[in-house]
Amino acid sequence: MTTIIERIAALKPEEPFFSFEFFPPKTDSGVQNLVARLRRMAQLNPLFVNITWGAGGSTVSKSLDLATLCTSELGLTTCLHLTCTNMEKNIIDEALSKAKQHGIRNILALRGDPPRGVEYWTPPESQEFMYAVDLVRYIRQEYGDYFCIGVAAYPEGYADGSNPEAQDPKIDLPYLIEKTAAGADFIMTQLFFDTDKFLAFEKMLREHESGIFETIPIIPGLLPINTFQSFIRTAKLSHAHLPDSVLEKLDSVPSTDDEQVKQVGVEILVEMIDRIYNETQHRVRGFHFYTLNLERSVALILDKSNVVKTPLRLKLVSQGTEKKIEKPVSIESVLSDGVKDVKITEKVAVAVPASEVSMTSEASWDDFPNGRWGDPRSPAYGEIDGYGITLHVPAKKALELWGSPETIADISGLFVQYLKGILPVLPWSEEEGLSPETKLIEADLIRLNKLGLWTVASQPAVNGVRSDDKVFGWGPRNGYVFQKALIEFFVPENMWFTLKEKLQIGDSVSYYAGNCRGDFFSNMNANDVNAVTWGVFPNREVVQPTIIEEQSFKAWSEEAFAVWKEWQRLYPRGSATSNLINTIHESYYLVSIIHHDYVNTNALWNFLQL
Incomplete structure (x- = not known):
């Protein structure tokens, strides 16, 4: 297989190119459907594809399998992400060895973000790879020029979340020089939406007195806008500045109308690409798409852009x-x-047109919101943000917010404060605040949390609300949306078995429950599926963007219990708080309940009158 640099060199002068990034889905069905998606997107002829690597090597086998499939079966030039934070040397050696064995010749060498924020992470003295430059040097030392190596850059400056105001690409410049000098072949940027800042960054590199960046390919990373909610969330997580011009364009359409948001998002990306290509005088001619395992927006961008417009396919x-x-x-x-x-x-x-290649029914069936409450069959289910299991806030801030609880009542108090808006975030949430619909069931949630059922997810029942509703609306105009009431909570073992007896009676509820040891209970068959949100829209089939079933619950349960251990690490070993959280982790159950009577909005909450 050829390398990325060899493929770029084979292009005509100033000929543009593009690449895609994919991540290994969390569920087996998601992986199977991603393979079908990859086959379709391969027809768009990307110069290469990237396969991500979970924090701490958490997706090592899945990443290698996916990269191998892209290389061996699809014939795609493939670049494997490789991070070194908290990584054992033997894992890196094995990954590099297997990559070479399967003909993968491209590596994106990353330090990787510490899973709990920089305050948590002090590289051990024995760790050989503390920074990305160490990984670049090691690959060159062990493999010479076999691998083409890419490194990351931050057009707006690297941000760890503790002090966003300190972002400055000039501060990061010495590190980028060091990584490039160590043997990098190309530079790929973090996602951004501020074209002015990227152009200034590229100009700074090209004009640097060392001359080290004069000819190296600089590939901007671009995120297609699929939904308004995911756009805001991802921009916040990556600390990407949102220019007024971008926000004004998105404000021109209803944020709940995913179809219109997607179309405006395509226009925004097309404008960014065309401007970058022209204003850099074609020095920047490659564009990397963070696809989030979705295809339709990318295909539309490729169709509409004058720069990367793909030729007609057969x-x-x-x-x-x-x-x-x-x-x-x-x-x-x-x-x-x-x-x-x-x-x-x-x-x-x-x-x-290229867009039609990826406009089959399989291409668009997961166009609507994905994430925790998504469809686990979707390749985009469990979309990763690069942080792995995390508390979403730096250690210092976490301690300020949550203090040092020493009793079960203290923990219950934190959950109640979050529901009342006193606390902005809990270990299982992000600093986005509660959704407006939660206000409608706030009293019921507070009652349950005071009883010791600590809720981490919930939604009220909805029976035919218009799709442009400010609280519940989503999807195209002139439609109607529905949802079943659901709740998910941690509960002590004795309360769980009491509740289990009640759940066994009747067929109005479905439930899943499990603990950190892998014990699992449900009144559903393994292949049963619960649609908990759906929409009916003009001129299309009924859309079911959110389902809950056994596979997705088990994947989420493993993460949810891991968050307890992340929280525990904030405190000294043997302290009262550490011991309390450990006891909860070892003895509590995570329970998910869906009530099927969505016509009766109080059905679930009446059922949970404990």
């Missing part, structure tokens, strides 16, 4: 279409996964 369709192409074409090589079951009696090859 696709087989039934006779009767226009623009016939006489050139023979292999059916297997161009037939989209999305039309395999269509009976085609007389086949002709036609030219279609």
